[in-house]
Amino acid sequence: MSRRRFLGASLGGAGAGLLGLTGCGAEAGSASVGTDHLSLWYWKGSLSDKLLATARRGVPGVPGLRVKGSQIPDGEIDSKVRTSLAARAYVPDLTVVNSDNLATFFPDENEFLDLRTLGAESVRDQYLDWKWKACFTPTGRMIGFPLDAGPTALYYRRDLFEKAGLPYEPADVAEGVPTWEKFIAAGRTLRAKGPGKPYLVSNIGNVFQQVLLQSPQQFVDAGNRFIGDQEHVRRAWDLSVEILRQKLSARITDGTPDFNAAMSGGRVATMTTAVWASYGLKDTAPKTSGSWRLTTLPDGPCNYGGSYVTLTRYCREPEAAFSFLKWLLSPANQLKSYQEMALFPTTPATYADPAMHKPDPFFGGQQPIDVFGPAAQKAPVVYFSPYEETANTPFFQELTNVELLGKNPDRAWRDAVNTAETTLSRVGVS
Incomplete structure (x- = not known):
């Protein structure tokens, strides 16, 4: 039986005790403090291994920026993020969040950066409209960035x-x-x-x-x-x-x-x-x-499904982190992720690429993009x-x-x- 998995309480609930107990001289901050890279949490299959390997060596177009991904089991990543936020220490600079999990962070939206303040609106027209709108909390803050659909x-x-x-x-x-x-x-x-x-x-x-x-x-x-x-x-x-x-x-x-x-x-x-x-x-x-x-x-x-990437408020270098996001989830790199990991792009321009139009023998030579492309563009905005x-x-x-x-x-x-x-x-x- 298909169902969304249970995600646990918000920071304002189960994590409230932790918030009250920390801060006694403890240094709050990113898990990347003292390193030469920004930290990114993700689960296996959610991001391109090849692109992450490139980012670890150096993000193209952003001199001096390195991003190191740490793989967390899918069923554990949300609780681990909550725990680190509650402790105000060892918080990832960036983290991947599942499609219907993003809303569970809305009560704690201030724990994440509003991506509009970093220039997100400048790339809005590259992404599916419904997916972009789903990145926003009810108060109007953009805490997610479109990954896959x-x-x-x-x-x-x-x-x-x-x-x-x-x-x-x-x-x-x-x-x-x-x-x-x-x-x-x-x-x-x-x-x-x-x-x-x-x-x-x-x-x-x-x-x-x-x-x-x-x-x-x-x-x-x-x-x-x-x-x-x-x-x-x-x-x-x-x-x-x-x-x-x-x-x-x-x-x-x-x-x-x-x-x-x-x-x-x-x-x-x-x-x-x-x-x-x-x-x-x-x-x-x-x-x-x-x-x-x-x-x-x-x-x-x-x-049905897909993910987002967020920047936590402890992100050590927000502008650089957002530059990394724009590179990682650009139309060109979403195409690479589709070819490598079968992550369906949230960038409609990608759907026209010849690489997306290969006949699939399993479906009798049908081109799946001919069905899934229009479906992605016509999906409703769901709250x-x-x-x-x-x-x-x-x-x-x-x-x-x-x-x-x-x-x-x-x-x-x-x-x-x-x-x-x-x-x-x-x-x-x-």
């Missing part, structure tokens, strides 16, 4: 669609399943007429996730009010439950041996997910190469509150209860809403 698509088995008598070329599928309701109808045809009676999806959590991400609002609004009981969430819930009711879900958890076998054996006909999932699919089901195609997600694209994970966890858990344990969907909905409201009230969400 996670545009979405409908992955589907062309052979299964064709044998079921459905449209099977990408443009025709996009026209035939423009909405989630039409998607479900296609699932009925696949189940009735497709070879081996394939399921439409592996589980309903993925659909719930994507329908939500198509909405500009999630579970908590900018006024710090719970809105998880409103129509945009209920629609995502009802569509997901309808897929289950019509027995179109394989009811298997992604990434498990059952999932791998289902994808390899043609038991699941589609995936509704982001660009990065294609690499996992190729590893999971290599023998299905040539059978898959990509097209527009029902009801339009959204973004994530600092409490999004706290709010959405009960909904994903209750969907799991419905799908795997047979819990009544209406009761599960009520329980999810009640649990979310109760939990959020404890952290000040009304």
Whole structure:
């Protein structure tokens, strides 16, 4: 079941005690104090190893500047940043932050530099508009800088669609399943007429996730009010439950041996997910190469994943650090990162480069950029509150209860809403 991972309390919560205990003569500052470089924290796969190696020797165009990256496990980097900020010592000059994690730092926004004061607006037109807007806190401070994106698509088995008598070329599928309701109808045809009676999806959590991400609002609004009981969430819930009711879900958890076998054996006909999932699919089901195609997600694209880079307020040389950011995440270097690490660029100019337009044999010679490029440019601006994970966890858990344990969907909905409201009230969400 897809879900955002839990991120922990803000500095104003769990870290408050640390803030109160430090400062007794302790020297606050960057982890790079006393060195000849700036410090950067990241996790494996989030930044280009080749570009980081260059930066360690010397950032091109910035004489005398060196940046040393320190690799921190993805599941630990946020808590490690919080701990260092709370201690006011050994704080990285720069750090990478996951897409939906950035909002968890909003309550502590003053711990990060406002990149507008360093000239960020001068390069704004190089980046996706929605990604740029997502870098800002509700008070208007820009604490993130666009790294990569996670545009979405409908992955589907062309052979299964064709044998079921459905449209099977990408443009025709996009026209035939423009909405989630039409998607479900296609699932009925696949189940009735497709070879081996394939399921439409592996589980309903993925659909719930994507329908939500198509909405500009999630579970908590900018006024710090719970809105998880409103129509945009209920629609995502009802569509997901309808897929289950019509027995179109394989009811298997992604990434498990059952999932791998289902994808390899043609038991699941589609995936509704982001660009990065294609690499996992190729590893999971290599023998299905040539059978898959990509097209527009029902009801339009959204973004699922991606990251940002921040500068902490202890950054030893802010102007130099920002010059490094502009170099590292320039259109030219985002192209290099895509070629090396498959990090999808947040710089639309990169999408026109011939290197982005190579046919992919796994997708029958289709050029993935033809789907993911427009999807990246059309994704909505989504507001994530600092409490999004706290709010959405009960909904994903209750969907799991419905799908795997047979819990009544209406009761599960009520329980999810009640649990979310109760939990959020404890952290000040009304």
